Amino acid sequence: MQMEYIKRFNINFIESLGKVVLTNIKAMGKFSSYIGTLFYWGMRSPYRHKLLWEQIYFIGNKSLFIIILTSSFSGMVFAYQTYIGFSVINADSFIGPIVAISVAKELAPVFTGLVVAGRCGAAMAAQIGTMKVTEQIDALECMGINSVQYLGVPRVLACMISMPLLAAIFILIANIGSWVIGVKLLLIDDVLYFSKLSDFMRMGMVYEGLVKSFVFGFLISVIGTYQGFQVKGGAEGVGKGTNLAVVWGMVMVLVVDFFLTSILTKIL
């Protein structure tokens, strides 16, 4: 009796485990094949410059203000926290390079990534998802226009172009914020601030951040558009897809950041 129960339990357990593994493998296969289609249709003409510009404008319009806001405040608060810690050991003149390096390497790409995933990844899934459930995608396909080429490719390219630009803006503004706090408020000598900055800051660190944000831009937009194309059912499905796009966009930014850091610090 007992044995029978355990046996049945095991079979059920193995069965459901197998199911989970299978569905995940299937989903990953679908996702990879979507990336393949993106590349295939991205290479083919017609190249839709107008749509690309529209999307770049859209991404900038959605996220520029928030990037300016988050970057200035995180630069300032980071400078202040560093001051509190480092003034204990009389090293407060190091604020400049410490803020600059961590912003360039980590904060700028990751924060920009999170903002863009929340604003643009979500919008991509919502737009494409809505087009899916209202048959607009079918309408495109019926006209002989590939929907991945028309809707997916411009968004992904635009995101890959915009992310490094936004990250660069983030780096610039965060450093201005840090300088304002350090030099204007905490009265660190201006010359000292910049000499320390140039002692420790390297251009390679900025490149690291920009490369990261480029990769994040790819991930966020591929996930966002993919979730849009996967939407099924009505408005509820669109909501679900949007949600998945944000969650997976953000999670992937943080996870991939770890691996990119370990690779990029070796190269750059």
Add this chain to the structure above:
Amino acid sequence: MSESEIHYAIEFQKVTKTFGTHSVLKEVDFKIHEGKITTILGFSGAGKSTLLKHILGILKPTEGHIRVLDEDMANMSELQIREFRKNFGMVFQYAALFDSMSSFGNVAFPLKEFTSLNLEEIKDKVHKLLHSVGLTDESFDKLPSELSGGMRKRVGLARALALSPRVMLYDEPTTGLDPITTHMVDDLILSTAALGQVRKMTSVIISHDIAATLRISDYIAFLEQGEVVEHLPTQEFKKSENPIIRRFLDL
């Protein structure tokens, strides 16, 4: 008229479509007359939309062949099929207008994509098309969200007609519209077909609406669980003794 003189726009030759283990179409074998209005009737889930997707080459048959406008779609590459779709105009149940574009933009879209007309010519053509489906100038710049369901349908029809298709496809053109708008859309389908007579335009309609179907169709096919159980000229269809059809007609 002898058999050889009749032209068919679309021929299904023993088409079977299986999703997994579920056969949605079972050896469907029928021909759609060129230049006529054919309606495909059937209960929900009978496979009507699936049939339509086969005509467009969006789905491929598991078995059998489909000849559309004398071409076998099985022999076409993906790119050829895309090119071939310019022969079709599709009207969707909820119009499926691109919601980022105005009425004008929607109708101009296929012209911009697929013709070498200049902007002035496109403008002329779009205005003509929108007028022909009974829209007035003030609705040209409105977005789909600012139009009523009936107006959207008209724009969708104008967009489908933009490239002068040889086959017009309607997926449940009147489901979800009020009786008066329904009547109006049906009249629009009739007048569109009449105007298309000169170039032998074929219309294929998917519908649940029996009264409208009897009024506007030349031929009616009845699809039941993936099989075409009857395919007759409208007058003969009305008198069909098939119990399934009688049940449907007498509802």
